[in-house]
């Protein structure tokens with residue numbers, strides 16, 4: 001493709017993109033294809049000769065689009081959202097065009113320095129203490145793995161990187177029973193073994209019980225194990241539970257445990273001063289992660305990882321082969337040394353575009369609006385005779401179920417709600433997912449789409465009620 005054709009096609013694509021976002025309500029939210037349906041239509045071997053762009057684009061519309069679940073649809077209430085926004089998309093167009101590898105400072109000084117400043121901005125925006133340094137990771141999963149690896153190295157005096165495990169390490173990592181699966185994954189990959197993840201009991205609001213944590217630590221010490229780290233969650237995936245950071249941080253400080261805070265989704269609510277209570281105790285945490293790529297209008301991937309002891313991080317990850325040695329090594333940040341990947345995308349650009357386009361006040365207003373919509377719907381659900389809230393929503397995640405008075409057995413209610421979810425998602429008009437809370441099949445409805453309106457939420461609620469009645 002020559003540049004003149006590129007220019008023409010790009011103009012057409014920009015129109016496609018704007019039309020897509022404008023007409024997005026006309027698509028089924030959740031893709032309605034069946035397994036294998038897309039694969040069967042794809043050519044089984046690559047084309048020997050190049051094909052015209054018009055044909056490729058035609059197949060994109062014909063083959064790919066039906067198999068897309070529309071995450072930017074305002075009626076996408078499933079999982080946690082991964083929202084985007086026009087400035088974020090525009091920045092990604094530039095990133096893809098420049099296509100720089102941002103592994104070290106000299107491979108694009110602007111990328112390194114913009115990343116440093118954006119992490120500084122984000123830290124201020126969510127009220128983190130200024131001692132934290134930050135780096136953009138691809139995902140919270142990677143950030144948590146980096147955190148546990150750094151804890152492992154600091155605790156072993158950087159010996160496991162040198163000689164591997166010798167077998168008597170016996171490290172234990174603690175997290176609540178509601179913790180995200182990425183914690184277990186990190187524990188496995190870091191070489192501790194799955195049995196080294198000690199899941200601590202939660203209270204009635206699904207938050208970690210500090211007393212149970214302390215008992216677990218004491219018990220493990222008695223058994224000759226080495227308590228290493230605690231992962232606290234601000235906003236669990238199941239129900240948005242907020243682990244009490246203050247008492248957890250105190251236990252960690254007294255026992256020299258590493259404290260990592262996973263605020264992947266709910267961290268964006270920290271933009272609002274009225275949510276800063278969730279950070280109480282952060283002064284003694286070692287690391288913190290939240291994902292602007294979930295709720296802060298910045299398209300995937302962009303995970304903000306903050307660390308207090310940057311030297312420990314660098315000692316864990318730094319490797320400098322001869323061909324990458326430069327004179328600037330100490331004066332600048334070479335983000336290759338701040339995590340797992342060598343090659344890195346220029347992810348700071350979209351943050352810069354998003355934060356400057358909306359301003360802090362603009363982002364706060366959007367997040368507040370989402371929370372307001374969720375709180376309004378939650379109060380309607382709680383006063384509706386055939387429905388119940390299963391937890392009081394902290395922010396924009398509603399956990400509820402259909403509970404007609406004629407039915408009381410848990411098993412029956414679970415089946416009824418599973419059927420309700422399946423019917424609702426099959427309409428294509430909205431997309432919800434579920435979890436189990438105390439064994440109860442729970443519908444999760446998370447409101448955080450960039451353009452979601454009160455009307456979208458009302459229509460979802462009307463649909464939920466009418467489908468439930470028809471069961």
Ligand SMILES: *Cc1c(COP(=O)(O)O)cnc(C)c1O
Pocket residue numbers: 080138139140141142180182233234235236237262263264265266291303
């Ligand atoms: C979404 C989520 C994760 C995983 O985030 P990725 O960026 O997809 O790895 C981890 N923890 C919590 C609490 C989450 O909400």
